[in-house]
Amino acid sequence: MTVAEPPSAGCAPAAAAELAGPPKATPPKAKDDPTRHKVVFVLGGPGSGKGTQSARLVEEFGVAHLSAGDLLRAHMKSGSPEGQMVADMIKNGQIVPSHVTISLLQRAMDESGKHKFLIDGFPRNEENRASFEKQTGISPEFVLFFDCPEEVMERRLLGRNEGRTDDNIETIRKRFHVFIDSSMPVIQYYDALGKVARINADRPAEEVYTEVRRLFMEF
Ligand SMILES: Nc1ncnc2c1ncn2[C@@H]1O[C@H](COP(=O)(O)OP(=O)(O)OP(=O)(O)O)[C@@H](O)[C@H]1O
Numbered sequence: 413m414t415v416a417e418p419p420s421a422g423c424a425p426a427a428a429a430e431l432a433g434p435p436k437a438t439p440p441k442a443k444d445d446p447t448r449h450k451v452v453f454v455l456g457g458p459g460s461g462k463g464t465q466s467a468r469l470v471e472e473f474g475v476a477h478l479s480a481g482d483l484l485r486a487h488m489k490s491g492s493p494e495g496q497m498v499a500d501m502i503k504n505g506q507i508v509p510s511h512v513t514i515s516l517l518q519r520a521m522d523e524s525g526k527h528k529f530l531i532d533g534f535p536r537n538e539e540n541r542a543s544f545e546k547q548t549g550i551s552p553e554f555v556l557f558f559d560c561p562e563e564v565m566e567r568r569l570l571g572r573n574e575g576r577t578d579d580n581i582e583t584i585r586k587r588f589h590v591f592i593d594s595s596m597p598v599i600q601y602y603d604a605l606g607k608v609a610r611i612n613a614d615r616p617a618e619e620v621y622t623e624v625r626r627l628f629m630e631f
């Protein structure tokens with residue numbers, strides 16, 4: 413990627429901002445820096461139970477939970493053209509451009525006043541992952557991967573009844589394809605670094621949580 417030249421002196425502020433190019437990369441903080449943000453990515457197919465298990469962790473450990481999907485759903489209600497684009501992409505099961513999701517995540521992290529985060533449903537593809545690591549200087553402590561058969565996830569999503577525009581059979585099938593094609597490579601990337609804890613999510617939620625909390629205690 414090419415880095416934009418700095419704006420010349422005398423540039424108008426708006427033009428200068430435009431010339432400044434993409435957000436600058438943040439260098440990683442030292443391991444023992446108490447202000448360092450620690451992140452666990454919560455990944456798995458649609459309906460695998462990411463939100464359900466994250467809520468339990470919030471209850472027990474008080475960690476901050478940032479669901480990228482929830483942030484995008486809130487953003488789509490903003491009424492802005494970008495919000496409309498997000499609404500259309502969610503309805504079609506597509507991955508929203510990284511810069512949109514990362515700026516929502518960054519703002520939520522900054523406003524939370526916390527240092528430990530569960531980031532649920534992100535990164536969705538390799539480009540999300542690389543951009544997030546570069547822009548924030550954060551790589552995850554580990555990844556919780558909820559592994560669940562598609563037929564089980566499909567049944568759960570069709571029974572969820574939260575009025576989501578993407579919980580219909582047509583979009584669910586697209587989301588499964590996107591998960592296999594684009595999101596699994598992210599899990600494989602972190603697995604190669606020894607950072608993935610795989611959890612069998614095809615069990616009662618209580619049973620899944622017993623394993624999740626045990627893994628989380630090490631965080
Ligand atoms: N272990 C489980 N057994 C049975 N039902 C479950 C289990 N975990 C979650 N559910 C139910 O399945 C549905 C989907 O769960 P949840 O919203 O946590 O999934 P998710 O991974 O966050 O999905 P999405 O990626 O679509 O946001 C919910 O209705 C939830 O109550």
Ligand SMILES: O=c1ccn([C@@H]2O[C@H](COP(=O)(O)O)[C@@H](O)[C@H]2O)c(=O)[nH]1
Binds near residue numbers: 480532534535
């Ligand atoms: O990082 C992300 C997270 C989500 N999306 C879009 O939102 C929907 C729903 O996400 P859930 O995690 O299931 O709530 C997803 O299908 C994508 O369209 C995204 O683009 N990027």
Ligand SMILES: [Mg+2]
Binds near residue numbers: 462463479481533
């Ligand atoms: Mg969810």
